[in-house]
Amino acid sequence: MRVFSLRLRLVLVILPPLLLLSVLLGLWRLNAAERTSEELFDRSLLAAALAVSRDVAISGGDALLPSTRGFISDAGSGEIFYHVTGPGGIYVTGYAYPPRPETQTQTGEPAYFHADYRGEPMRVLRMAETHTIGNLTGETIVTVWQRVSDRRAFARELALRAAVLIAGLMLALALVIWFGVQIGLRPLDDLQEAIRKRSPDDLGRIRRPVPKEVAGIVSTLNRLFGQVKDSIDAHQAFISDAAHQLRNPASALLALAESLPGVKDPAERETRQRDLIHAARRSARLADQLLSLERLRYDTAGKQTVFDLNEIIDEACRTLAPVVLSRDIGFGFERALQALPVLGDPVLMGEALTNLVENALHHGGPGMTRITVSTALQDGQVLLTVQDDGIGIPPDQADTAFRRFSQLRNGEGTGLGLAIVEQVARRHGGTAGLLAVERGTVLRLVLPVHAAPGA
16 A cells, blocks of 8 residues: 655645635635626616716717717726617617617616627616706616626636636645645654664663654653563563573583483482483473463463363363372362353463462472362452462562562572463463461462353
8 A cells, every 4th residue: 555755645635625615715706706797897887877868968969978988988898888869769879779678677767687789698777867858858768788798708807816816825835835844844854863873772762852743652652662671671681580590400410411421330320310300300391481481471362262260270180190199298179169261271271280289399398298279269250279288488478479580588499480370360361379378378360250241
């Protein structure tokens, strides 16, 4: 799709309505010119008729004054014809065979009408007055007429002058708009040049003064710069933390792998192999958690489906049970009696439960004897709870526990497990929190229940 420049857009938006207005104004001016021409020429006819009537009365019908003849010959840019009859209808002066009205006019009042004279349309004024000519006293009829074409030519001249004036104004206005818009957009050109000169690492706020019409764009751009900067800072911090956390498992793996060939004792060699496998599993688990956390942070278009939380948690508990029971720790799942429909990603929800259970195993301590997973529906919300009876996490460090790679009071790191749990809860429109209990730890996810349409 073709994109026009902003200046051309403004010109196209402003000029067409003005052109339409100028056309309407021109039509109105033409009509007004015709009315003006008609009124002026009718007054000229009346003036000519009165002048002829005066001269006839003064001279007794003998002749017209020179001034009257000059006026009649060229009045209002058009020749005026005249005809005068005295009492009894006798011819007095003027042109022969004047135009006559189709209908009888009232005596004593000037009457205007249109008629043809020698094949041309004429505008005619017929006026009757009482005069004494010689020894006769009676009605004197004065008829004056003028070509309609003269009137129309005069009206066209008036309209043409107005059209030339309107066209000149429109041309001047178009030039003013074209160059005025360019001058008005100059601050945007300066802003563009300032942004172009910025380095890729400069994400600071734009502080250049701009017109209020684009202040909203600059404000939005500044907000975007701030969000990008925060995202880059968080990403760099995450990479730094991940590199630091992966260094220790990698070093342990390398040390175990290098020492393994030199071990001759079978029992010692078997112990080293188990330690190597354990370290490899921890490294793989940490790498999986890093990938999961990144996917939660940036993959906002993950699949959304409606699933029963009971089924997902039941399947995840069956997978986790052998790991928990192998450490001689009781493990149970208290399932809600009703279905718990949730809109989201069932894989992520299973990952969240895995992290909750692993967190309990990691921080529960040697005295922990049981881990219980439960689901429930309370006040229109779905609850997923993982409780253990171990040492747990101190309640005053609840906020710290959900930050990645943070250190708790007992000196142990939280890793990524609870950070992933919190991100999963947010992805599903819920929250994750630590509940205060006398012994052990209770971690709970609160999720919105999915209501079917029409429910």
